[in-house]
Amino acid sequence: MQPTTAHSARALRSQGALAVLRYAHAHPSATRADASRALGLSSGSATEITSRLKAARLIGEDAPARTGGRGRPSPALTAHPEGPLVCVVDISHEGWRVAAIELGGGVLTESTGRHTGSPDVVAPLAGHVAALQARYGRRLRAVSACVAGTVSGTEVVQASGMGWRDVSLEPLKPDGIPLLVGNDASLAGLAEARRGAGAGSRVVLHLTVEVGVGGILVVDGRPVNGATGAGGEFGHMPFGDPALDCPCGARGCWDLEVDGRAMARALHRPPPRDPRTAAGDVIAAAASDPGARAAVAGAARALGRGMGALANALDPDVVTLSGLAVDLAATAPGALEDGYRTALMRYRRAAPPPVLPSTLGPHGPLTGAADTAFDVLLTDEGLDAWTRG
Template sequence: MATPRDRARSVRAADLRWRGALAVLEEMRRAPGVTRAAVARSLGLSTGSATEITSRLRDLALLAETPAAATTRGRPTSVLTPHPDGPLVIAVDLRQEDWRCAVASLDGEPGIAETGTHRSRAPEQVIDTVAGAVRRLHDRHGHRVRAISVAVAATVQHGKVVQSAVLGWDAVDLAALTNDPRTPLLIGNDATLAGLAEARQGAVAGAASVLHITVEVGVGGTLVVGGRPMHGATGAGGEFGHLPFGDPGLRCPCGARGCWDLTVDGRAIARHLGEPPPRDPRTYAEQVLARVPADPAARAAVGRTAAGLAHGVAGLINALDPAVVTLGGLAQALRAAAEPEFTAALTGGLMRFRRPHPPPVLPAALGRDGALRGAVVAALDHVLTEEGLAAWAALRSSRSPA
């Protein structure tokens, strides 16, 4: 009979076994197309250890190896890629006007499978439509689907949608997006997930702390520290658009007054132009931005909106002290169209000691794919754990012929 010490030793051995495997898979995910030799160098593995780990991962259908192109007379090596029969995740990007559904393997590269435009924003209709797309993908790929991850334009608390000002939703249950209760359903705010993707895959990958700000309908974002978003006590952190940086005379659809949301998007531009609130603030803002070079009124309205954006960014820099700031969505377009107003408001809003060396403010690298890619990152973070690999190995074993 095994003693407690024997069992503890066995657990430690299993942990070490999976840790080496996870390290190799993370390198493949971090640098798609990486060679086995480069992975060995990066992780400090001997040739024998690298060969043993990759062989084991190949047997578990977690990675595949193909010969790398010869560049020197040295020993040939292999390129590591996701196994064609390996784990997959489904990612959903649920936006104000439309939705997208993608599938990704362990390299984290999403392949768009289905898209659609909301015929109605009624939650039951949106959820039913998107659930159909997810169900078709799940049926197609079966047991290989290890998680479903949703980026939604909504406030998410304890993993559930509690409110969406842009979609006109209060609390909405997204559980219908999975037809298999054994498949984890992960739900995250779209701006938070876009910031996660920028910090892990974008131009600022590896920065100690990244403040990501994005403008779509309103403004959102997150602070990512050490590659992890700061979600807050209940997961609802990062609702930057509802900071009281705006006009207290304006009531936000969220129910609060003076929200920053109302000063940074197409609604603000329309107000400055004396026009009615647009049904689709993002498209409206894009149309006005296109008129800026030839239309002084559009230029002035965009300048005021860019200044409102920069004023809030300065406040967040003062409060959160990030190493770098990234601007996504329309935020960078507003800055580019009214650089003097943006820079003046940002500088004027910074505390004096920060002005000589403010954090760089850079364009986001992933564009409108940021939230979708962030959903994939979150899903793979859930799958690529010791527990996740052990579950996959057990599944492979149970499906193997006796």
């Protein structure tokens, strides 16, 4: 029977239980011995803490694999089969995903689909969330939504690629559990800093190109989201032509220089309906078409110049790239490097922050959204709520 007293909640927090739980989430393949070494716990303490977390249905342990060596191998820490879950709702420009995710990031169930770009998609997505709550009951502890747009609180204030303005995601919130909403590029950057190409670095600047540029600065594993949650809208910095109007309402945005809209202008084509698809087509043609190659190089150079400006301002250890930014870097590496280095202050050029492609790819936003939800759950308050039943 699950503990329900205040005493049991306090016991969970004692002797590093919360630290072990967070470690198990961040390192899903770790063993009990790994956690013991990383957290400075004795073998006995690690065993005792793990036993209490298992009794509270927070952690499970897999039987250790036989290695043929001496001694008894340490069991791996896993999500408890009856433990807490989060629901992630991922809304991209054309598609959606709804997933139930356990401690450590494992996906238990996932539904996917396409949408037309209308905000009407929120209602059926709320139905998927409600179905997960009906299936998992109190195990479902939070809903975390990631959206390809600018967010403030639980509202999408603008999503140019979908034509959204001031769309509330409150319908996704079931009774009794929190709803968290974040920009997809920012959440991908959080995941990349913690679990991907930026893992192990203290200050990570993440940039992605889809329709424009998004990203986030992550410091000590925490995203710099700003006062209202809209931090990381790097694409709306005035790194572009001030004569060009951006759908955001500003002029000269960097967004307009690095995606399919910039490539279409370079090729004297009309503005594309879908900048991401248009960019992909031009990048694919660059191997054999000199005009396409020049258009890609122009976008890559503009991306590099903005990267250099942000490196000057934010002083990251590393810059990570995802989305079409990876394709730009692979297709026109010389142009990207030229733009990056010429924008850097002189003293930075000898050892500029390295630029690394994403290792999480399209799974980044989903992973970041799940981690954001578990950040709320893996706290003293979150454990109190779980143990109260």
